[in-house]
Amino acid sequence: MTASSNDMKSSRRAFLRGALAAGGTVAGASMAKAAGPDPLITEVQPWASGLGEGVDATPYGLPIKFESDVVRRNVEWLTADVISSINFTPIHALDGTITPQGCAFERHHSGAIELSKKDYRLMINGLVDRPLVFTYEDLERFPREQHVYFCECAANTGMEWAGAQLNGAQFTHGMIHNMEYTGVPLRTLLAEAGLDAAGDLSDKWVYVEGADASSNGRSIPMDKALDDVLVAFKANGEALRMEHGYPARLVVPGWEGNMWVKWLRRIEVADGPVESREETSKYTDTMADGTSRKWTWVMDAKSVITSPSPQAPIRHGKGPLVITGLAWSGRGAITRVDVTVDGGKTWQQARLAAPGQPMALTRFYVDHNWDGEEMLLQARAHDETGYVQPTKTQLREIRGLNSVYHNNCIQTWWVKPSGEAENVEIS
Amino acid sequence: TPSDGPLGIGRVALPEEVTAWDVDVRPDGTGLPVGSGNVLDGDELFQNACAACHGVFAEGVDNWPKLAGGEGTLNRDDPLKTVGSYWPYVSTVWDYVHRSMPFGNAQSLSADDVYAITAYILYSNDLVDDDFVLSNENFTEVTLPNVDGFFVDDRDTVELPVFSQEPCMENCKETVEITMRATVLDVTPDQTAAREAFQAEEAAEAAAEAETT
Numbered sequence: 001m002t003a004s005s006n007d008m009k010s011s012r013r014a015f016l017r018g019a020l021a022a023g024g025t026v027a028g029a030s031m032a033k034a035a036g037p038d039p040l041i042t043e044v045q046p047w048a049s050g051l052g053e054g055v056d057a058t059p060y061g062l063p064i065k066f067e068s069d070v071v072r073r074n075v076e077w078l079t080a081d082v083i084s085s086i087n088f089t090p091i092h093a094l095d096g097t098i099t100p101q102g103c104a105f106e107r108h109h110s111g112a113i114e115l116s117k118k119d120y121r122l123m124i125n126g127l128v129d130r131p132l133v134f135t136y137e138d139l140e141r142f143p144r145e146q147h148v149y150f151c152e153c154a155a156n157t158g159m160e161w162a163g164a165q166l167n168g169a170q171f172t173h174g175m176i177h178n179m180e181y182t183g184v185p186l187r188t189l190l191a192e193a194g195l196d197a198a199g200d201l202s203d204k205w206v207y208v209e210g211a212d213a214s215s216n217g218r219s220i221p222m223d224k225a226l227d228d229v230l231v232a233f234k235a236n237g238e239a240l241r242m243e244h245g246y247p248a249r250l251v252v253p254g255w256e257g258n259m260w261v262k263w264l265r266r267i268e269v270a271d272g273p274v275e276s277r278e279e280t281s282k283y284t285d286t287m288a289d290g291t292s293r294k295w296t297w298v299m300d301a302k303s304v305i306t307s308p309s310p311q312a313p314i315r316h317g318k319g320p321l322v323i324t325g326l327a328w329s330g331r332g333a334i335t336r337v338d339v340t341v342d343g344g345k346t347w348q349q350a351r352l353a354a355p356g357q358p359m360a361l362t363r364f365y366v367d368h369n370w371d372g373e374e375m376l377l378q379a380r381a382h383d384e385t386g387y388v389q390p391t392k393t394q395l396r397e398i399r400g401l402n403s404v405y406h407n408n409c410i411q412t413w414w415v416k417p418s419g420e421a422e423n424v425e426i427s
Numbered sequence: 428t429p430s431d432g433p434l435g436i437g438r439v440a441l442p443e444e445v446t447a448w449d450v451d452v453r454p455d456g457t458g459l460p461v462g463s464g465n466v467l468d469g470d471e472l473f474q475n476a477c478a479a480c481h482g483v484f485a486e487g488v489d490n491w492p493k494l495a496g497g498e499g500t501l502n503r504d505d506p507l508k509t510v511g512s513y514w515p516y517v518s519t520v521w522d523y524v525h526r527s528m529p530f531g532n533a534q535s536l537s538a539d540d541v542y543a544i545t546a547y548i549l550y551s552n553d554l555v556d557d558d559f560v561l562s563n564e565n566f567t568e569v570t571l572p573n574v575d576g577f578f579v580d581d582r583d584t585v586e587l588p589v590f591s592q593e594p595c596m597e598n599c600k601e602t603v604e605i606t607m608r609a610t611v612l613d614v615t616p617d618q619t620a621a622r623e624a625f626q627a628e629e630a631a632e633a634a635a636e637a638e639t640t
Contacts, residue, residue: 075616080480080490084530110527123440125449130431131440138436163607167615192432207451213533215526217451266448274451275516277523281508284577290502292513294577300586310609338594343603347596376603386591398586402506414605423609427602 062102069093072103073170078159083111084214086153088174091304091326092311096353097148097178097361101241104177107153107257109214112243115263120211120247122189122231126269127204129194136247139233142184142192147230147253148360150328152176152299154256154283157407160392164412164423168311172411172423173304178328178361181251183232186225189267198269201226207274208250211265218259219273220252224297228253231264254330254359255297256405258283288400301329301389302408303337303364303381314419318372323350327362329383334362336382341368343376343412343426350379358384375415376426392425452522456567459521463562464543466550472540473547476529485509485551495551498572511552515574517566521545 063070072087079085089105106112117136125131153175159165166172186206198204206225209217220229230251233240240246245262252259258278273279273295285293305325308314314321323341327334334356338347353363364379381389392409414424429435452458474483480491487493497507506512510520525541527533536544546561549569555561561569609615 073616075614077614080492110530110533123444123448125440125445131445132430132432132437133440133444134437141436142434163612164609165612165614167609171615192430192434192436194432209451213527213531217526268449268451270453272453272455274522275454275519276451277519277527280516280519280577281514281523286501286506286508288502290506290576292501292577293580293582296580296582298580298582300582300590310615338596344599345601345603346599347594376605380594385587387587388590388592388594390586390590394590398589401504414608424605425607427604427606 063100067093070103072105075166075171084109086155086175088170089177090170090311091174091176091306092169092309094306095324095363097326097363098236099177099179099361101177101179101236101238101244104179104241104244105153105175106243107175108212108243109216110212113212113263114242115211115246117247120265122248122264123266124189124193124269125266126207127195127198127271128190128269129197132193134189136233139184139231139248142188144182145185145230146180146182147228147251148178148180148357149251149253150176150178150299150359150361151251151257151260152302152328152330154258154296154299154405156257157302157409157411158404160409160411160423161396161401161403161407164425167423169304169306169309169411170311173326175257176328176361179235180237181230181232182234183230183248183251186229186231186250186267187227189231190225190269193269195269198222198271203271205270205273207266207268207270207276208259208261208264209266210245210261211263216258216261216278217274217276218261218278219270219276220259222269224252224255254299254332256283256299259297283405285399285403285405287403293403296406299328299330300406300408301327301331301334301381301383301387303327303334303379303389304411305339305377305379305413308377308415308419308421309413310421310423313421314370314415317419318370321368321370323366323368323377325350325364325379327356327364327379327381328360329381329385329387330359331387332384333358333360334381335384337362337364338380338382339364339366340378340380341375344378347380356384372417374417375413376424377413377415377421378410380410450522450526452518452525454516454518456518456563459518459563459566460538461563462538462542463560463564464539464541464546465560466543466546466555466557469543469545469547469550472536472544476532476536477544480530485548494548498552501573501576509552510548511554511572513573513576514571515577517545517549517569517571520548521566 070090070093074087086107120136122134156175201222204222205219207219209215232251233248248264250261250264285296327337337350339350340347350364350366356362395409412424412426413421415421430437481494482488485494494510497509497512500506542561549555
């Protein structure tokens with residue numbers, strides 16, 4: 001251990017002692033008066049005197065250790081094993097809209113595979129003029145586009161259908177990430193293979209599958225394939241992470257995350273859907289009468305307050321409080337978010353940090369003056385089609401309790417006078 | 428040779444390459460290779476390659492998927508969704524087993540193996556007799572019980588009009604009661620691990636400091 005890091009740690013002791021001496025006045029609502037001079041100010045701190053790390057210390061950096069709780073987490077009992085499973089983005093601790101890739105959620109069906117650019121191949125076959133094989137280098141030669149989109153797992157909030165189960169926005173709403181993608185429109189690749197052989201395109205489909213053992217094959221109608229689907233190779237400026245499909249994945253704006261096929265290896269043009277496992281056994285939504293919806297592709301408008309929330313309690317006492325959260329819609333741009341602090345008796349419009357972008361996360365804020373009493377916090381998203389995020393009761397009246405997927409209900413956090421928050425359902 | 432497409436990027440896929448990767452099977456049997464397998468052979472294959480997770484009778488072990496049973500449960504509180512009770516098409520069974528099973532050793536089964544295992548799964552669901560032989564020729568004659576159990580997404584007609592009303596903003600309700608709490612269930616992973624690790628580090632540092640001063 002170096003001398004300077006020892007200094008740093010003794011200073012942390014001094015800080016703790018200083019905070020104790022100050023007598024906890026930081027929790028007051030009115031402007032606090034210091035009991036005495038703050039040693040963090042009056043004493044020269046080691047970081048203001050000694051040296052920090054050199055520029056050669058960290059060729060590719062990770063977050064500072066004090067942020068070690070801002071990580072992906074999994075819930076063991078949800079799945080039979082950790083290979084075909086899910087983990088959760090720490091949305092309770094993030095702000096803005098872009099998800100850091102290193103803590104962006106993962107969902108695999110046969111694990112995160114390691115596929116080099118050298119070994120990568122993408123095939124287009126089926127009803128095309130010429131079946132083609134592309135290398136990774138080929139992909140980078142096509143004209144590119146950039147877009148920011150959310151990827152939300154169809155099962156996000158799925159554990160909450162029957163009631164309030166998991167205590168934290170990370171767990172109830174964290175099967176989501178939002179990145180800036182660079183890639184090639186799928187329509188450009190299809191044009192390279194030629195669609196004349198497919199004839200009338202209105203009843204044609206593409207079947208997409210990954211290079212992993214699960215394959216995750218899904219059928220997509222041709223009009224979506226030719227509209228805004230991307231074959232992406234960069235996210236948030238750099239190559240995709242291994243666990244997010246390196247070196248190439250499908251980006252399917254607004255549609256359920258399962259269709260965002262990772263490690264994309266094949267695109268087949270066909271005159272019908274394959275009805276694969278991932279669109280029959282899974283990603284079909286069972287209604288109360290026992291029949292099931294299929295092809296529920298779009299993710300409806302949804303929102304959640306990320307702070308305060310069970311993992312982000314209020315620690316500063318009453319007074320100014322930032323209430324913040326995320327809203328999104330697969331139908332288009334978010335136009336408005338309403339927030340209530342009294343369980344829905346009265347609502348106010350939140351402030352959007354930036355105008356909503358189609359099929360991307362939108363950040364909202366309410367600058368609140370907390371009186372220290374309990375609150376029942378909810379947010380309600382509106383999108384450009386006029387769709388308003390429903391309550392769980394409204395959804396249950398139509399769907400029952402067993403549809404597993406597509407739970408976009410309004411979430412309630414019960415904030416207690418202590419500042420702690422809990423996941424609840426209310427009347 | 429470069430593609431003849433508009434940009435001339437990529438090359439034409441060879442038939443052997445397409446055959447190797449394009450193995451999907453559709454409900455009408457499109458994509459099925461020639462072959463066959465019977466229930467008895469499927470039983471033996473299943474016990475060797477599948478039963479450790481899916482059970483001797485395809486009834487599932489622990490939290491692993493159940494492939495049989497659950498008939499008539501889809502409209503109940505806790506439906507059991509299996510090949511017999513839920514899946515619409517046998518083609519999906521054949522395709523998924525062939526491509527992605529066994530878990531951890533996928534694409535290790537021959538076409539005849541997959542016909543036999545599919546026959547055994549049908550038998551486990553009481554859908555065929557024990558002398559049944561499944562082949563590419565009789566494949567489309569097998570219909571699963573829930574083939575008509577699915578309908579195309581109707582949210583645009585059933586939900587969108589209901590959820591597109593201008594909502595209440597003031598005096599929306601007189602009282603609010605909490606009806607369910609997550610902490611009563613207490614199934615959330617422990618969030619204290621990070622805090623405890625930090626506190627342990629602090630304690631260790633304090634102890635080290637005490638020794639050296």
